[in-house]
Amino acid sequence: MSIPTIAFDADDTLWHNETLFAVTSQQIGALLAPYADPENLHRRLVETERRNLRLFGYGVKGFTLSMIESAIEVSEGRVSAREIQEILEAGKKLLAHPIELLPQVRESLESLAKTYNLMMITKGDLFHQESRIAMSGLADLFTAVEIVSEKNSDTYRKILRRYHLDAQDFVMVGNSVKSDILPVLEVSGRAIHIPYEITWELEVAELGDPDPSRCRRLQSIGQVAEVLKEFFQP
Ligand SMILES: [Mg+2]
Numbered sequence: 001m002s003i004p005t006i007a008f009d010a011d012d013t014l015w016h017n018e019t020l021f022a023v024t025s026q027q028i029g030a031l032l033a034p035y036a037d038p039e040n041l042h043r044r045l046v047e048t049e050r051r052n053l054r055l056f057g058y059g060v061k062g063f064t065l066s067m068i069e070s071a072i073e074v075s076e077g078r079v080s081a082r083e084i085q086e087i088l089e090a091g092k093k094l095l096a097h098p099i100e101l102l103p104q105v106r107e108s109l110e111s112l113a114k115t116y117n118l119m120m121i122t123k124g125d126l127f128h129q130e131s132r133i134a135m136s137g138l139a140d141l142f143t144a145v146e147i148v149s150e151k152n153s154d155t156y157r158k159i160l161r162r163y164h165l166d167a168q169d170f171v172m173v174g175n176s177v178k179s180d181i182l183p184v185l186e187v188s189g190r191a192i193h194i195p196y197e198i199t200w201e202l203e204v205a206e207l208g209d210p211d212p213s214r215c216r217r218l219q220s221i222g223q224v225a226e227v228l229k230e231f232f233q234p
Pocket of ligand 1: 174
């Protein structure tokens with residue numbers, strides 16, 4: 001029997017991410033309050049991000065550009081150069097923000113790495129994700145790191161093929177039902193969902209009632225080892 005591969009999402013699975021975006025959104029909401037109420041701005045931002053995903057992809061840079069576009073829209077062109085500069089600064093701050101690992105991440109990965117091949121599959125801006133992986137100090141625990149532009153069934157199929165993995169021996173662990181769970185089940189892999197405290201609007205999806213022999217939902221990464229034992233018991 002080959003050694004199973006356990007792949008981990010990074011943002012909001014291994015380290016905090018969405019909370020940082022939420023705090024930045026709130027700060028920009030306060031900055032632009034003279035032009036629009038923060039809820040309206042937020043709605044506009046989500047729409048703009050959705051529209052721009054195809055062009056900008058995921059990550060802080062796309063978020064920053066979409067925020068500027070939304071600011072111009074809600075202010076009907078009245079937003080000042082100084083205010084746009086503050087939005088840019090907020091984006092740069094997000095890019096430079098230190099990595100904060102979620103609880104039990106390091107010890108869980110260290111222990112799992114003794115039994116399984118660990119892989120990281122994350123989407124987002126290549127340059128930023130590479131620097132965060134380096135900053136996280138976790139890179140050595142993974143036999144492979146994949147930074148992809150989208151996580152759909154095609155992406156997972158390609159990764160399985162590239163690494164000569166059998167879907168039966170592949171488990172994805174992540175916080176996003178849409179990106180980490182549903183497409184993996186679709187290619188006959190197994191998945192472990194660990195929800196994060198908040199979910200980005202563009203990642204929201206329903207999991208339904210999946211077969212427990214193929215998919216589980218856990219509170220913490222510390223419980224993953226136990227589920228893997230069940231998944232791979234002889
Ligand atoms: Mg994630």
